[in-house]
Amino acid sequence: MSSDAPSPSSSSRAPRVAIVGATGAVGEEFLRVLHQRAFPMTSLKLLASPRSAGKTLPFGDQTLTVEALDADAFHDVDLALFSAGGSISREYAPLAVAAGAVVVDNSSAFRMTDGVPLVVPEVNPDAISDAGIGLRDGLDAGIIANPNCxxxxxxxxxxxxxxxxxxxxxxxxxxxxxxxxxxxxxxxxxxxxxxxxxxxxxxxxxxxxxxxxxxxxxxxxxxxxxxxxxxxxxxxxxxxxxxxxxxxxxxxxxxxxxxxxxxxxxxxxxxxxxxxxxxxxxxxxxxxxxxxxxxxxxxxxxxxxxxxxxxxxxxxxxxxxxxxxxxxxxxxxxxxxxxxxxxxxxxxxxxxxxVRKGAALNAVQIAELLLEKRTADR
Ligand SMILES: NC(=O)c1ccc[n+]([C@@H]2O[C@H](COP(=O)([O-])OP(=O)(O)OC[C@H]3O[C@@H](n4cnc5c(N)ncnc54)[C@H](OP(=O)(O)O)[C@@H]3O)[C@@H](O)[C@H]2O)c1
Missing domain, CATH: 3.30.360.10 (Dihydrodipicolinate Reductase; domain 2)
Known part of the structure; x- marks a missing residue:
């Protein structure tokens, strides 16, 4: 799968996903967790700094190419998984939300912000729907924060x-x-x-x-x-x-x-x-x-x-x-x-x-909750 070659087996309703910070410790774990859990996706976009543009990373038996993060990166993204540090989240997560994406952020940038749910799925899963954030019409794009590991x-x-x-x-x-x-x-x-x-x-x-x-x-x-x-x-x-x-x-x-x-x-x-x-x-x-x-x-x-x-x-x-x-x-x-x-x-x-439960897995579990909620509300 790549951003320009969506998997033919993906449901058209499955989200288009981006990983911001894909080349990092958490980013690479995101790739493993998404693949192992067969997270439904229409496309998967890998974003990192310009230093990593063109680098390739494995996703199952596929090879995906990393793109440089820029302000236009989110026009074709429904779900953005951020793990590139607080300053990148502060600058780009609002742009992703403005483009219509739900952001799950691993940095500390928004954890204590009022209105941003801070979620451990085993502990407070309902905080997401309480905040009105979701992946379907009628619910808002928005930021969900992953707690500190x-x-x-x-x-x-x-x-x-x-x-x-x-x-x-x-x-x-x-x-x-x-x-x-x-x-x-x-x-x-x-x-x-x-x-x-x-x-x-x-x-x-x-x-x-x-x-x-x-x-x-x-x-x-x-x-x-x-x-x-x-x-x-x-x-x-x-x-x-x-x-x-x-x-x-x-x-x-x-x-x-x-x-x-x-x-x-x-x-x-x-x-x-x-x-x-x-x-x-x-x-x-x-x-x-x-x-x-x-x-x-x-x-x-x-x-x-x-x-x-x-x-x-x-x-x-x-x-x-x-x-x-x-x-x-x-x-x-x-x-x-x-x-x-x-x-x-x-x-x-x-x-x-x-890196796994303290970051990538917890964030993917949050994304799974968003998908479950969407299915239940249909
Ligand atoms: N490591 C953990 O266990 C853990 C746990 C919970 C939360 N977190 C949080 O997750 C975030 C990432 O942590 P990490 O451990 O994965 O760090 P890391 O290994 O240093 O990776 C940082 C990632 O951010 C990217 N990045 C740096 N500058 C960028 C820029 N200007 N534009 C776009 N991408 C940029 C890097 O891309 P390049 O490779 O191109 O530089 C890399 O992909 C941090 O906010 C951290 O606090 C980490």
Missing amino acids: STIIMLLAVNPLHRFAGVERIVVSTYQAASGAGAAAMRELEQQTREALAAPGGTGQVVSQDIFGQQYAFNLFSHNSPLQSGGYNQEEMKMVHETHKIWGQDAERGSGAAPDRIRTGITATCIRVPVMRAHAESINLTFRDECSEIKASALLKDAPGITVQDDRGANAFPTPVQASHQDDVFVGRVRRDLSQPEGRGLDLFVCGDQ
Whole structure:
């Protein structure tokens, strides 16, 4: 399939899709997810910077050519999946909407904008129709925001417990992979690892420090996003504000996700670790109502998008390597927090592929919700 050669098997009603940032870590994952899920499309347009114009990328057994993004790119697009950073989204997403497209945006540009739904399909799917955004006549073109990857991974695990017992407080520490900072960061971790291993005298010192400005291989450091007043960095505050928005939207609908509109206290510490792909998170919860370890495990086993991996006998719990390239978020170490009254506190350890569920898959699931809604309304 390409923009000038639509697949003959595509339904004429299937959307014409564009990926903005197709050559990036998330963009290439978009291609894999769309193909694996056989997402219905009339055409698929790949957009990136002028540097990548003419480059080819595989889509199943086809080869698609990348085009340079420009202001006219969206005249033949119904659904635009953006993953090219905040400044590109701020400039081009409004143009895509003006041309009639629904935008699903992976950047942080519009996440906290009033009227822009911030959606995790397993948590607050109705936020999309509440915003009146859709892929058919009578519904609006508009922007739907994909939450931050660490927020998505945390909420997949915590939301089922919140629905049951009301989470009053979350203390979360993240262990974030290189891929969260894009394709160039992955290349730098690889390069630094080679340099550190080859360094004379085993000093382990590295030369290539273009992305993070410090040694990443065999090291870890506080998340590279800008620090804010008060000492939290942006990534940490995204987890706080985005969770409040997502749960707040749901509570306003009265769907019971946040009983009595609990405004959960959240504090986060975000750390980069030299893992290539998939984030991990240690999560401590305080509940309003009782939630035992056994009940929590049962709720998590029944929850969509979760695989419970919690084998104490074998000391086998989630790892980033196992979670890589998987749709599900893996949850383990489910245990009572001994410092809190019984039933009121739990600890969890969670791993999820943030390029996939934290970005491309979540966005494609949002697009699938748009298609389901269109079919249901016909
Ligand atoms: N990586 C993750 O796990 C993750 C998770 C959630 C959200 N996100 C968000 O998704 C977005 C992309 O992240 P990424 O990790 O995929 O980054 P990346 O690997 O660095 O890819 C960036 C993409 O943006 C394109 N781009 C850069 N400048 C452009 C321009 N002037 N015009 C058009 N395209 C341009 C690049 O094209 P060229 O190749 O031509 O430069 C590339 O396709 C970011 O907003 C990020 O915050 C990432």
